[in-house]
Amino acid sequence: MDNNTLSKEQLYRLINFIEKRGFHAPLVIVEILDHFACKVEEKMNSNPKLSLDEAMENAYADFGVPGFSPVVKAFEAGVNTKYRAIYGNERRKVFSNLPYTLFALIAAFSYYLGYNWCAVNGYRHIFGFNDSSAILYLSTLATTVFFLLRFKHMRKNNQIINEIINYDGWVFYLIIGVSCQPYSPANPHGLMFLSIAGTIVVFYYTICLFTRYATMKKGYSDSSIYYDYLKTIQG
Amino acid sequence: MYGYEMTRVVREMTKNKTDISESALYPALHKLLEDGSLETTSEIVDGRLRKYYHLSNKGKKESVQKINALKVALDSLQHILNSNLANG
DSSP: OTTSOOOHHHHHHHHHHHHHTTOOOHHHHHHHHHHHHHHHHHHHHHOTTOOHHHHHHHHHHHTOTTTTHHHHHHHHHHHHHHHHHHHHHHHHHHHTOHHHHHHHHHHHHHHHHHHHHHHHHTOOOBTTBOHHHHHHHHHHHHHHHHHIIIIITTSTTOHHHHHHTTTTHHHHHHHHHHHHOOOOTTOHHHHHHHHHHHHHHHHHHHHHHHHHHHHHHHHHHHHHHHHHHHHHHHO | OBHHHHHHHHHHHTTTSOOOOHHHHHHHHHHHHHHTSEEEEEEEETTEEEEEEEEOHHHHHHHHHHHHHHHHHHHHHHHHHHHHHHTO
16 A cells, blocks of 8 residues: 655645645645545555546545535534634633733723713714724724734634634624714713723623634644645645 | 545445545544544654544543444344344
């Protein structure tokens, strides 16, 4: 069986073959590569006259009509489930970590004071929103950009990182919602409701940021092995 | 055991009568990984990054239970087939 082991150059051609079938993400390529390479070797060993191209086509035909898709879908579903579980665990850790929780509480309380102060003093300089809300909204955009720059520029096309960055994305939309609510000075209950709602959102969003950062670090570390491996093949 | 090895071993053990397709194997493996019944380790073999699947402690316990359940089901089936054959 092992009398014909594919060389680095041949593996590089296999990677190109996989990419031509529409799978460009490094994690997916590595997931497929070993199984596909074993099949190609099997074809070449059973018929030494086969060229690499023919062996690749024959091996690919063995995957059936859907090709690599079922393997990829199963892999992506597995990744999604795994990192959602990690995210949940990390969130529990952040909640039970005093410095993180304290930081989130301070951020939330600062927002509460800022919101009320801006509402009472009529500070609405950005699109007519309460300035405190507008700053919060811009901060969420800034943190998202930070995450993208911190992780994505180093590992392109990393679906683990791309997925994690969207976790708890509904909090982001909630922030936009709270920021856009008009406040009427004639209704003090409205001020109370909006400031408390915003404070809760800020607290949870801060917890989410710490959680997301920890999960992304884990995802980045887990996926490094795939990228480093591909680098050795692709040069 | 790695993915390709599983398909090969099944083929050899059944003398080419049973062939596990990739589209059946990998979704099943990932389901078992999600359940925590399987664990993986990766290492570079023959210049390839190979993923080895092995049973976790939970998987070992469950596999014993499931194999026993399968044996009971096969015995029942055998019993039905035998009694049908005996009755013509």
